[in-house]
Amino acid sequence: MWSIIQNSFLLLSPFLPTSLIPSSQITPHEDYHGPLTDGGVWYEAYERARGVVKEMTMEEKVNLTTAITGPCQANSGGVPRLGIPGLCFNDGPSGPRYTDFVTQWPSAFTAAASFDRDLIEERARRIGYEFRGKGINVELGPVTGGPLGRSPYAGRNWEAFTPDPYLSSTLSFLTVRGMQSSGLITCAKHYILYEQDPVCDGPLDDEGGRTGCRDVSSEVDDKTMKELYLPSFAETVRAGTGAVMCSYNKINGTAACENDDALNRILKDELGFKGFVLSDFGATHSTVGSALGGMDMELPGEYYYGQRLLKAVKKGTIPESRLDDMVHRILTPWYASKQDSDYPKVNYQKYDLSDSKEVNGHVFKNEHVDVRGDNAMYARKVAAESTVLLKNSGVLPIKGVRRIGVFGTDADYPSTLSGCGPDLFCLVGSRRRYWNGTVTIGGGSGAAYADYIAAPIEAISLKARQQGIRVDHVLQDDPAHFGSIGWVAYQSEICLVFVSLFLVEGWDREHLRLDKRGEELIKHVEKNCAGEVVVVLHAGGQIIVEDWIDLPKIGAVLFAGYPGQETGNALVDILWGDVNPSAKLPFTMGKSPKDWPRDNLVREMGKGSYPIAEFSEGLAIDYKWFDKHDITPRYEFGYGLSYTNFEFSGFEVEERYEKDRDTVQKTNERYEGQRGLYDTLYVAKVNITNTGKVPGAEVAQLYMTFPKSEVEQPPKHLRGYAKEYLEVGQMGTVEFPIRKKDISVWDVKKQLWKVPHGNFIFRVGNSSRELPLKMTVEIGSSF
Numbered sequence: 001m002w003s004i005i006q007n008s009f010l011l012l013s014p015f016l017p018t019s020l021i022p023s024s025q026i027t028p029h030e031d032y033h034g035p036l037t038d039g040g041v042w043y044e045a046y047e048r049a050r051g052v053v054k055e056m057t058m059e060e061k062v063n064l065t066t067a068i069t070g071p072c073q074a075n076s077g078g079v080p081r082l083g084i085p086g087l088c089f090n091d092g093p094s095g096p097r098y099t100d101f102v103t104q105w106p107s108a109f110t111a112a113a114s115f116d117r118d119l120i121e122e123r124a125r126r127i128g129y130e131f132r133g134k135g136i137n138v139e140l141g142p143v144t145g146g147p148l149g150r151s152p153y154a155g156r157n158w159e160a161f162t163p164d165p166y167l168s169s170t171l172s173f174l175t176v177r178g179m180q181s182s183g184l185i186t187c188a189k190h191y192i193l194y195e196q197d198p199v200c201d202g203p204l205d206d207e208g209g210r211t212g213c214r215d216v217s218s219e220v221d222d223k224t225m226k227e228l229y230l231p232s233f234a235e236t237v238r239a240g241t242g243a244v245m246c247s248y249n250k251i252n253g254t255a256a257c258e259n260d261d262a263l264n265r266i267l268k269d270e271l272g273f274k275g276f277v278l279s280d281f282g283a284t285h286s287t288v289g290s291a292l293g294g295m296d297m298e299l300p301g302e303y304y305y306g307q308r309l310l311k312a313v314k315k316g317t318i319p320e321s322r323l324d325d326m327v328h329r330i331l332t333p334w335y336a337s338k339q340d341s342d343y344p345k346v347n348y349q350k351y352d353l354s355d356s357k358e359v360n361g362h363v364f365k366n367e368h369v370d371v372r373g374d375n376a377m378y379a380r381k382v383a384a385e386s387t388v389l390l391k392n393s394g395v396l397p398i399k400g401v402r403r404i405g406v407f408g409t410d411a412d413y414p415s416t417l418s419g420c421g422p423d424l425f426c427l428v429g430s431r432r433r434y435w436n437g438t439v440t441i442g443g444g445s446g447a448a449y450a451d452y453i454a455a456p457i458e459a460i461s462l463k464a465r466q467q468g469i470r471v472d473h474v475l476q477d478d479p480a481h482f483g484s485i486g487w488v489a490y491q492s493e494i495c496l497v498f499v500s501l502f503l504v505e506g507w508d509r510e511h512l513r514l515d516k517r518g519e520e521l522i523k524h525v526e527k528n529c530a531g532e533v534v535v536v537l538h539a540g541g542q543i544i545v546e547d548w549i550d551l552p553k554i555g556a557v558l559f560a561g562y563p564g565q566e567t568g569n570a571l572v573d574i575l576w577g578d579v580n581p582s583a584k585l586p587f588t589m590g591k592s593p594k595d596w597p598r599d600n601l602v603r604e605m606g607k608g609s610y611p612i613a614e615f616s617e618g619l620a621i622d623y624k625w626f627d628k629h630d631i632t633p634r635y636e637f638g639y640g641l642s643y644t645n646f647e648f649s650g651f652e653v654e655e656r657y658e659k660d661r662d663t664v665q666k667t668n669e670r671y672e673g674q675r676g677l678y679d680t681l682y683v684a685k686v687n688i689t690n691t692g693k694v695p696g697a698e699v700a701q702l703y704m705t706f707p708k709s710e711v712e713q714p715p716k717h718l719r720g721y722a723k724e725y726l727e728v729g730q731m732g733t734v735e736f737p738i739r740k741k742d743i744s745v746w747d748v749k750k751q752l753w754k755v756p757h758g759n760f761i762f763r764v765g766n767s768s769r770e771l772p773l774k775m776t777v778e779i780g781s782s783f
Ligand SMILES: *[C@@H]1O[C@H](CO)[C@@H](O)[C@H](O)[C@H]1NC(C)=O
Pocket: 059, 060, 063, 068, 076, 077, 078, 079, 080, 081, 085, 086
C-alpha cells in the first residue's frame, strides 16, 4: 500500500472527496513492479516517444505529466523546445462540453437502448469529429463501466451504457473505435468500481454544496471484478483507447488513483494497457504513491505532480525509469493517432463563450468553429431509435384525433440553455435550483451544451398543425395549476404528459420517483383526460411507475431517457409512427425499491475512517438479481414494444471457429486452451419474421446459462444481440458470434479464464424474460 502523509488540499468542487491520506511507510522503489510500456501495436509510435524522451530534461518530462492553465478544461504541459505541445482535455461522453456550435447528443444510456451496434459506432465517430474540430486532443470519455450501474440510486449511471457487462462491453469497444477513428484520443473512465459518489455528512454550504464528504471504498471479490466490472474496460483496451481515467473511490481501502493492484497489476499487466492513466479531477492524493501505483498524469491542476514529482524523482524515491514510462505512455498514443502531424489547433476556451479570455497573461481566442455538420439529423435518429415504448393500448401511433393536450414543464423550452451555470449543476431538492423546461441531459461532467433545444412543445405543435390537429397546453406541474390542467385534459382526445428526473454528478438519488411530484401530475391528467393518456419519461435511470401505470386511461408510456437537443423532433417521429419504436430497456425497472438488494448504496460513514461498500450481491446485478431471486419486475432488461409484431423461428447454435479480427491492442489475459480469448467458437442464428402490419426493427437477444457446476453464476447472461429491420411479412436471419470469453468463467484459484465443461443453455427472444426458443449445447473441450 502506498501513501504518504500529505497536507490536505483545498479541493475543486464542494462534493469532491476531502478525506486525508492515511499514513504508512514509503515502500522503496525497487518494489515497483508496474510494467513499463513497449507500445504494443503502437510500437513505432513508442520508438518515436522513446527517442524524443531521451532528449528531455527531467523538468521537461515532469511538465508532460502535469496540468497547466490553458484554454481547455484541463491542459497538460508540453516541451516547446522539442516541438511537443501540451495536450487539451475536455469532457465528455455526450459531446464537447463548455463550448458552442456543437451537438448535444443523446446520452450513453439512452443510446444503449437502441441495441444497435452500427448506430452506436456512428454516433461515436461523429462525436469524435466534433472534438477534433475544436482541437481537443483527449476526450474525457466515454464512461465504460465506472459506474456500470450496480445501484439504481447512483446519480451517474446515465453517463454510462448499461449495467449488463456484455452490452456495456460491446458498446464500449465500438464507442472507443468510433471516436478514435477521427484521430481523437479517448479516455475510458472511471476506472474502476466507481458505483456511487462520496458519502457526505456535513451541512450544505452557502452554495448548496455538500460538505464532510468521504470517498467510499469498493470491496469486491476477484471473480466479480473480472467477470462483471472489468470486461468493459478490457474492451476499451482491446479497441486501443489511448487513455484511462482513474476514479474517485477507493478500492480495498486504497484510492483508485494510487491502487497498485487495480492500475499496475490489472490494467497495465493483465489487460496490457499501453497508454496513460490520468486522474479524475481531484482524485490524486499522493505523489510517490500515485506514481508508483500507476497514475501517469495529474489533472486538472498541479497538486501532487509538477514540483513534487520532480523532487521525488531527484531524490530517487521514484525511479527515473518510471518517469520515463509515464512520458512514453503519454506520447505513444499521441504519435500513434498522428496528432503530431495532422490535428487542428485548440480554437475554443472553456466555460466562456465570448471571443477571447485572458488567463494569467495569456489571451485565449475563441473562434466559435462550427463542428456540427449534419449531426443534428443523426442525433435525431439516435434519439428516436433509442426511445423505448413501454406500454401501448393502440393509442400510438397518433391517428384520427383532432385535439391533443400537452402537460408538464418537461414539454417546454428550458428557461436558458445553461440555466444552472456552466456545469448545469442544478438539482432538484437539496439545492432548490430546479431544472425547468424539458430535460435533455443530466448535469456535471456528463453534460454537454446545446445550441438549441427542439422542445417537445415546438415539435408537437409543428407536426399537429400540418395535420390540422389542435394543440392545447398547460406546461406546468404545480398543483396550483391543476385547475387549468384538468380543464384542458377534459377536452383532449389524447393527453400527452411530460415528466422527468434530472440527475447530477455528486448527488446520488434518494428515491426512485420522478422530480416535482410527476406522479401527481400524471394521476391528475389521467383522472380528467377525455381520451387516453400518453406519458413521456425523460429520466436518467429507473423509475417506480406503480402508482399510475395500470390506471385505466394510461394508454401509452415512452421512456425517452436523456435524448439531447433533438428531443422533440425524435419524439414526434415516434408519436406519429414515422419511426417505429425498436428500443429496449438497457436496465430493469422494478416494482418497488425492495426489489433491489438492500443498501446497495452506502449512505453512512461507518465506523472506520472511510465508508465501505461491500459488493455482496456479487455477479447478480440488475436483471441477474431479479432472475436469481425470482422477483417479477415491472419491465425487464431488454423489454420494449413495437407498432408491429415479430416471430422468432429456426434457432440454431453451431460450432464455427473464426479468428479474432477486431482487436487493436492485445490484452495479456490468461486463459486455458489454444484458441484466443476473443476468437469466435460458436455462432447462434435465428430467423425473425415481421408478422404485423407495419415495417419495423426487432432486437433479437441471446441469453446463455452456464452449466450447473458453476454455482456462483446467475441464471442467465446476455451473450448476443442483433437488430434487424423488416418489411411487413419479411423474414430475416441474424447471427450471434459467441467468443471464447463469452462462455468462460474466471477461475480464481488458477487465475485464468476457462470454459467450464457441461451443458450450456442458449435462449433467444425479445427480452430477458421472453425467450421462446431454447437449445442446449454440451461443451466438453477447452478449445
Ligand atoms: C511546460 O509546458 C508549457 C505549456 O506547453 C510550456 O509553456 C512550458 O515552457 C513548459 N516547460 C518546460 C520546462 O518545457
